Amino acid sequence: MQGGGVDRLTFLARLRAALECAELDLGRPASAPAKTRRAESAADEGLVELFTARLRASGGVVESVTSRAEAWAAFERLVGERDWQSVACAPGVHLGRAAGPDGADAAGLRLTTEARAADFGLSEADWAVAETGSVVVRSAPEVRRGYSLVPPAVGFFVPLGRIRATMGDVLRELPTDAGSLPSCVCFISGPSGTSDLAAVHVVGVHGPGEVFVWLVDGGEPAG
Amino acid sequence: MITCLGDALYPRVGVAAVQVLRDLGVAVDFPAGQTCCGQPAYNSGFRDSACSTARAFLRAFAGSENVVSISGSCAAMVRDGFPDLFAGEAEEADAKALAARTYEFSEFLVDVLGVEELPVARRGTATLHHSCHARRLLGVVEQPERLLGMIAGLEYVPLPGAEQCCGFGGTFAVKMPHISTAMVDEKVDHILATGAELVVGLDASCLMNIEGRLRRRGSRLEVRHLAEVLAAGWRR
Amino acid sequence: MSVETRRAFDERVERALGDPALQRVLAEGQDYVQELTAPARAEPDWPAALDEIARVRLATLAHLDRYVDEFATNVERAGGHVFFAADAGEARRHVAGLARERGVKLVVKSKSMVTEEIGLNPALEAEGVEVVETDLGEFIVQMAHERPFHILKPAIHMPLERVRKLFSADAGRDLGDDAHALTGYARGVLREKFFAADMGITGGNFGVAATGSVVLVTNEGNGRMTTTLPRTHVVVMGVERLVPTFPDLEAILKVLPRAGVGLRATAYVTAITGPRRSGEADGPEELHVVLVDNGRSRILGGKYHEVLSCIRCGACLDICPVFRKIGGHAYGAVYSGPIGAVLSPLLDGLECHPELPFASSLCGACSEVCSARIPLAAMLRELREDYVAEVEAAPAWRLGFQAYDAAARRPWVWAAGEALALPFARLASAFVAAAGSRLPAPGVLGAWTRSRDLPGAERSSFRALWRRWGRR
Numbered sequence: 001m002q003g004g005g006v007d008r009l010t011f012l013a014r015l016r017a018a019l020e021c022a023e024l025d026l027g028r029p030a031s032a033p034a035k036t037r038r039a040e041s042a043a044d045e046g047l048v049e050l051f052t053a054r055l056r057a058s059g060g061v062v063e064s065v066t067s068r069a070e071a072w073a074a075f076e077r078l079v080g081e082r083d084w085q086s087v088a089c090a091p092g093v094h095l096g097r098a099a100g101p102d103g104a105d106a107a108g109l110r111l112t113t114e115a116r117a118a119d120f121g122l123s124e125a126d127w128a129v130a131e132t133g134s135v136v137v138r139s140a141p142e143v144r145r146g147y148s149l150v151p152p153a154v155g156f157f158v159p160l161g162r163i164r165a166t167m168g169d170v171l172r173e174l175p176t177d178a179g180s181l182p183s184c185v186c187f188i189s190g191p192s193g194t195s196d197l198a199a200v201h202v203v204g205v206h207g208p209g210e211v212f213v214w215l216v217d218g219g220e221p222a223g
Numbered sequence: 224m225i226t227c228l229g230d231a232l233y234p235r236v237g238v239a240a241v242q243v244l245r246d247l248g249v250a251v252d253f254p255a256g257q258t259c260c261g262q263p264a265y266n267s268g269f270r271d272s273a274c275s276t277a278r279a280f281l282r283a284f285a286g287s288e289n290v291v292s293i294s295g296s297c298a299a300m301v302r303d304g305f306p307d308l309f310a311g312e313a314e315e316a317d318a319k320a321l322a323a324r325t326y327e328f329s330e331f332l333v334d335v336l337g338v339e340e341l342p343v344a345r346r347g348t349a350t351l352h353h354s355c356h357a358r359r360l361l362g363v364v365e366q367p368e369r370l371l372g373m374i375a376g377l378e379y380v381p382l383p384g385a386e387q388c389c390g391f392g393g394t395f396a397v398k399m400p401h402i403s404t405a406m407v408d409e410k411v412d413h414i415l416a417t418g419a420e421l422v423v424g425l426d427a428s429c430l431m432n433i434e435g436r437l438r439r440r441g442s443r444l445e446v447r448h449l450a451e452v453l454a455a456g457w458r459r
Numbered sequence: 460m461s462v463e464t465r466r467a468f469d470e471r472v473e474r475a476l477g478d479p480a481l482q483r484v485l486a487e488g489q490d491y492v493q494e495l496t497a498p499a500r501a502e503p504d505w506p507a508a509l510d511e512i513a514r515v516r517l518a519t520l521a522h523l524d525r526y527v528d529e530f531a532t533n534v535e536r537a538g539g540h541v542f543f544a545a546d547a548g549e550a551r552r553h554v555a556g557l558a559r560e561r562g563v564k565l566v567v568k569s570k571s572m573v574t575e576e577i578g579l580n581p582a583l584e585a586e587g588v589e590v591v592e593t594d595l596g597e598f599i600v601q602m603a604h605e606r607p608f609h610i611l612k613p614a615i616h617m618p619l620e621r622v623r624k625l626f627s628a629d630a631g632r633d634l635g636d637d638a639h640a641l642t643g644y645a646r647g648v649l650r651e652k653f654f655a656a657d658m659g660i661t662g663g664n665f666g667v668a669a670t671g672s673v674v675l676v677t678n679e680g681n682g683r684m685t686t687t688l689p690r691t692h693v694v695v696m697g698v699e700r701l702v703p704t705f706p707d708l709e710a711i712l713k714v715l716p717r718a719g720v721g722l723r724a725t726a727y728v729t730a731i732t733g734p735r736r737s738g739e740a741d742g743p744e745e746l747h748v749v750l751v752d753n754g755r756s757r758i759l760g761g762k763y764h765e766v767l768s769c770i771r772c773g774a775c776l777d778i779c780p781v782f783r784k785i786g787g788h789a790y791g792a793v794y795s796g797p798i799g800a801v802l803s804p805l806l807d808g809l810e811c812h813p814e815l816p817f818a819s820s821l822c823g824a825c826s827e828v829c830s831a832r833i834p835l836a837a838m839l840r841e842l843r844e845d846y847v848a849e850v851e852a853a854p855a856w857r858l859g860f861q862a863y864d865a866a867a868r869r870p871w872v873w874a875a876g877e878a879l880a881l882p883f884a885r886l887a888s889a890f891v892a893a894a895g896s897r898l899p900a901p902g903v904l905g906a907w908t909r910s911r912d913l914p915g916a917e918r919s920s921f922r923a924l925w926r927r928w929g930r931r
Contacts, residue, residue: 007543008528008531008541008543010543010545011527011543011545011750011752012524012527012528013524014545014752014756015523015524015527015698015752015756015759016524017756018756018757018759018760018761019521019522019523019524019759019760020760021760022759022760022761022764054723058722058723058726113740115741116654129724131723132723132724133723133724134724134728139735139736139739139741139742140738140739141736141738141739141740142738142740143739144739144740144741145683145687145741145742146687146741149680149683149684149687150684166709167709167712167713167724167728168706168709168712168713171705171706171708171709171712172705172706174670174705174730175670176669176670176704176705177533177536177669177670178533178534178536178537178670178671178672178732178733179536179537181537181670181672181730181732181733182732182736182739183537183731183732183733183734183735183736183739183742184686184687184729184730184731184732184742185729185730185732186683186727186728186729186730187724187727187728187729188726188727189722189723189724189725189726189727189728190726191726192678192679192680192726192727193678193679193726194595194596194642194678194679195612195720196594196595196596196599196612196613196614196615196679197595197596197599197614197619197622197638197641197642198617198618198619198622198638199487199488199491199615200619200638200639202638202639202642204646205595205642205645205646205678205679205680205681206593206646206649206650206653206679206680206681206683206684207679207680207681207683207684207726207727208680225921225922227867229921230877230920230921230922231877231880231881231884231916231920232884232914232916232917233914233921234917234919234920234921234924235917237921237924238921238924253921253922253925255870255922255925255926256870257870258866258867258868258870258873259863259867261867263860263863264860264863264864265840266821266840266843267843267847267856267860268840268842268843268844268845268846268847268848268852269844269847269852269856269857269860270844272860272861272863272864273860275864275868276863276864276867276868278868279867279868280867307837355820355822355823355824356822356823359822359823359824359826359827360823386824387780387783388780388820388822388824390780390820391820392819392820392821392822393820393821395817395819395820395821396820396906396907397903397906397907398817398906399472399817399818400906400907400909400910401469401472401473401476402472402476402781402784402785402818403820404909404910404911405476405784406780406781406783406784406820407910407911409486409783409784431914432911434912434914435907435911435912435913435914436910436911436912438892438911438912439895439910439911439912
């Protein structure tokens with residue numbers, strides 16, 4: 001344990017003292033309870049359209065499919081078109097496939113749990129947000145953060161039932177205690193980008209430069 | 224309210240404002256006890272001097288039904304600054320009461336008198352510099368535009384970068400002359416780019432700054448307070 | 460202001476004003492951002508969102524001690540460590556110590572103004588640690604040995620050609636002048652660093668008290684790389700950057716990206732709660748959160764309390780007409796722009812930044828755009844009062860205003876003063892118009908006449924005219 005810092009009690013006492021001798025009206029009382037907003041049904045056509053429009057505007061590729069099998073087929077087509085050799089994903093994502101992780105299947109596609117050398121990273125999204133065109137992924141045992149971060153192109157299967165209207169709606173569904181949260185929850189709203197260099201917008205900086213989303217109707221993952 | 228600057232250096236603006244108000248049927252008085260609202264001292268951090276000056280100002284206007292100012296920033300000082308300056312003081316209620324009946328000139332014409340047409344003519348093109356305090360502290364934006372629109376024969380050209388400060392800022396202009404000059408240079412560039420023959424403003428202080436730089440840069444562009452434009456073109 | 464600080468300030472200002480390329484970048488940059496952010500500001504629910512942000516931030520600050528306690532407890536519950544740093548020195552020493560104890564050789568950093576504030580990089584380098592800034596803008600200014608120019612866009616002042624030279628020198632070959640290629644170079648260099656680094660250091664945009672989560676709002680992906688790949692993650696954040704719960708972030712997340720860069724959402728909003736859990740296959744093994752006071756508790760509960768609500772959106776820098784002319788470096792402080800002109804004197808002491816409250820025309824644009832409804836312009840004015848009362852008021856100004864007040868309270872004195880002064884004013888005006896800038900005049904008169912003509916005074920003041928008219 002590091003020594004040398006003021007201890008917690010002293011630190012907090014200093015803050016408390018500052019507040020206690022405050023002469024000002026410090027504003028309205030403590031946080032109002034979260035507004036209960038009805039989470040819109042994902043079957044609402046408006047949300048799917050909005051999500052698609054917003055993510056496309058940010059540079060993402062969005063396709064709607066009617067089943068998991070169709071999603072997987074679309075994904076394989078993409079892999080073929082792009083001639084990707086290796087895809088990183090969690091084992092659960094490809095349940096039902098012919099081969100397990102770290103093995104090539106009949107189509108010659110190599111699935112791996114290591115993100116660093118992969119051409120593409122595939123993840124299940126835990127939620128999607130229509131207003132911002134975001135997908136939300138949580139880290140978990142076997143669900144590495146790297147799958148949605150390290151390869152230059154990444155993709156997500158999003159069951160329609162997981163689409164929410166706003167970020168606020170997802171924030172309200174997150175666990176409210178530290179013990180129940182995974183170490184990382186990430187809202188991803190498109191490819192990485194920057195305009196820091198002479199104000200020129202460049203896509204694909206440190207994070208992936210390409211984002212693909214397959215919206216899957218009735219597509220809750222197996223397992 | 225003639226304001227300290229108006230009294231000393233821009234009496235013609237006051238004269239014009241009185242003329243216009245009288246032509247619109249308003250009984251105009253000039254309480255001679257008025258001198259300065261205290262804004263220069265207030266903005267420079269000299270609260271005691273500001274308070275003292277402002278107290279005399281309060282007394283001067285105590286009996287006035289409405290106070291119309293030829294300066295947006297001075298009107299803003301009364302409406303926005305006085306409540307702070309007199310907070311907790313004996314004059315707090317009086318200050319708030321004065322604030323409630325103090326107006327900038329164009330605001331008074333449009334919002335209080337409800338002027339919708341004016342017997343004013345002037346041929347040519349004009350652009351408008353809204354002053355920052357009028358815009359942001361009083362919400363005065365379209366009132367002067369509307370009044371200019373009522374002038375027969377006048378073509379109004381909106382000023383690019385209208386929301387940008389001209390760089391006067393009271394003592395800022397002389398405390399930070401390098402920055403102030405750079406700011407007024409951009410304002411002058413915008414004004415010249417409109418091709419207008421006349422630049423109109425609501426604040427003699429902004430106009431003093433803009434005109435000072437225009438002349439130094441060799442421009443003969445006409446610079447007028449809105450009241451002057453209305454009075455000069457009034458068809459009697 | 461002392462003669463030395465004023466001279467240094469003037470030099471910085473003149474350097475900025477005298478640089479046409481910088482002037483162009485500043486003006487175009489502001490115009491561009493204002494254009495980008497205008498649609499959001501025009502939306503009908505924008506003002507309500509700003510009110511909500513102000514409400515949440517003030518509500519948090521009102522009980523900050525409680526929320527800090529809750530936050531720290533939850534960080535620990537999630538498996539992280541919390542260090543309470545009273546000042547910059549404690550914070551620096553702690554992080555340097557963490558690095559030393561772990562034999563850290565390479566640190567990757569994701570943008571954090573607080574780490575600038577506490578002077579962290581030199582402290583780590585003194586331990587023999589290589590520190591690499593990974594935000595593209597920070598990477599560029601680090602290579603150029605400069606300070607960040609803008610709180611969100613650290614290298615916005617650098618022309619492409621200069622970046623090309625810097626990167627090409629680093630690469631040992633000419634990389635060309637294509638921004639994409641140059642960015643690709645940075646990406647390649649930094650990728651190696653991410654994978655090799657022993658420690659990742661980030662700031663924290665917000666901490667969520669209820670869960671002990673640290674939220675990062677980023678676009679490039681370096682924040683995610685920095686918080687995922689190295690085995691130790693250190694967060695350095697100001698103690699005031701908390702909200703009570705996740706839903707309290709809603710308005711902030713709606714406004715921050717739109718006010719700052721005109722985006723509905725940044726590419727990544729990442730909530731980190733503790734280090735990797737048992738069973739998780741990536742993520743850091745250790746998480747350390749360093750909460751920094753460094754003067755914030757002095758501001759808390761005082762006259763300037765609301766300034767702690769700042770969400771660092773950058774909107775005030777992007778609208779300020781003074782920043783438009785002088786840019787970030789001229790402020791001579793870690794934080795620049797209107798927020799910096801208020802915060803820097805409050806954190807470091809007015810005597811360290813005596814010019815900043817006066818380097819403003821008080822136009823009010825900053826207060827108008829502020830995402831957290833901070834009355835920045837009013838605070839600048841108030842800081843001037845503090846300066847005059849506590850630091851120094853040049854006797855000439857104080858006496859001048861006292862004399863002015865004495866005249867203002869006595870209208871007959873005032874009128875007499877006008878009658879005496881007006882003839883001189885008319886003379887001076889004609890003289891200056893003829894002589895122009897060739898004539899150096901002293902003091903405040905010279906400050907005006909160096910670049911501007913004087914107004915032409917008339918023969919009489921208004922009150923003299925009015926008296927002559929009688930009642931017409």
